[in-house]
Amino acid sequence: MRESELLGHIYERSRDLSTAFGDVVIGPGDDCAVVRTSSGDLLLVTTDQLIEGRHFEPDTPIDLIARKAIARSLSDIAAMGGSPSWGLATAALPEGYEHGDALFDAMAEWGKHWNCPLVGGDVAITSGPMVLSTTVIGKPHVNSKSQSNCPPVLRSGAKAGDLVYVTGPIGDSFESGHHLSFEPRLAQAQLNCDALGPDLHAMIDVSDGLGRDAARIGRASGLLLEIDASRVQLRAPASDWLKAFGDGEDYELIFTVTKDTQVEPQGGYCIGRVRTPTDAEPAGCVVIDPSGNRRRGDEFGWDHAD
């Protein structure tokens, strides 16, 4: 069973969670879950893994491994339009690994850097490759003008007619080292929450590839995201758009905005629009390639299952 298939099963099974547990506002299936505390505060919670040989090469500098572990979870917080509050990290370290202290030190520093102090951790020894897990708890961004909480931005909020934006170029994340040095798009997401308010409809971060992740917004919203490949900017040295759409680990945000918004979206550019699906083109994503051919978004991307 593929990772994304397995996650699909988990999400399907969790659909009734907010019925049985009233303080679960949004269960598994979005970039973060949303839960409600006793006094009514909303929390965003997300967890991720980083596995040696899969998400980073064994010779990667410790500081960059630590950075990526924290940054990936923060990208999920950004994708909900939130702010990070606290983090927890676990490490299963290979037998004889000598740098556990430096690794946790670096994770703690990157947590502080992004205003997300690490408050808990666990370390153990494994006979396999290193496995890190990070959990981040965040909160909705507070609108800088109204001082009210911005509601979490879900994958399911897109509306027919919306324009589709992405916060940066895509492709060659591994080759370029971007996957180790990307900046979680917290600032861009918060700017758009402030500026666009309820005109910001849906958001997701690009971990598995632009087409595949755009399709997740489409399916969650019951709509079709139509992306013009020719409008998508490629990250140097990427030059092959077909490959770039499938590279993944871009950690940019895709978001959809009311077509006739009076405000220009911040820190992103338009790559398409949201349409009503048809029998021939069901909910999800369609990519119009530079020759005018229409391809399903799920054809691109790798099975990374964030």
Add this chain to the structure above:
Amino acid sequence: MRESELLGHIYERSRDLSTAFGDVVIGPGDDCAVVRTSSGDLLLVTTDQLIEGRHFEPDTPIDLIARKAIARSLSDIAAMGGSPSWGLATAALPEGYEHGDALFDAMAEWGKHWNCPLVGGDVAITSGPMVLSTTVIGKPHVNSKSQSNCPPVLRSGAKAGDLVYVTGPIGDSFESGHHLSFEPRLAQAQLNCDALGPDLHAMIDVSDGLGRDAARIGRASGLLLEIDASRVQLRAPASDWLKAFGDGEDYELIFTVTKDTQVEPQGGYCIGRVRTPTDAEPAGCVVIDPSGNRRRGDEFGWDHAD
């Protein structure tokens, strides 16, 4: 570097966290961290790992692996006198592993069983053994009489003169299968929070062995826990007290109570007392063996580092 040594470094480095981040009430180093939400709600947060070949044998039934993953984190919530709210779980699954769906299904069911719905997860493939991580977010127990929140019970709260209790027998957790079937001591902890109120001073769960974990209360409180080995009940089939003190994975709670409390502690029995340390016997734990010899608590136990 041993696991416990590494964790010690992490705790040491995190001591200033609540100065720099005002909403971190208790940083790393106790059974849970304690953080404060915008409206002032206290949250308990804890994270743990379960590694194939280390914390469970490869042929362990999936349901029991899942049960242990959730129960261990709940034991940390119990040790703070709290109630669980929500959980998250990650799994690094060996290549070709066919039961990922059943595993997550079982973790979700055990979460619900203990009123701790799983709201988030991540799955990925590893070339090594299975690594699970669980994060649980809880809250202080609400006193059933006063309806007010019980303050989190820390390791550092013991006072000289306190009596030391444990909630059950210890030893042979692996041999007896107890490590897969134990009940997290949530109910006992909550009963004592209700009944004893401020007379309940300090608490910890026994994961690395009675002597070693009692020493953690002692060091955190700057005091000496003196335990009478002859008063400690052994879990069948354990018969060797020396081994039992070192077995670990008991997941019982050690707690200390005002000597002259008017209320009988619930679901536990007395095994010792808290004394002022001396140069010859510094803060930590001393175990008086059946022959009257005094041994340091840290001599027992295994390096499991919860």
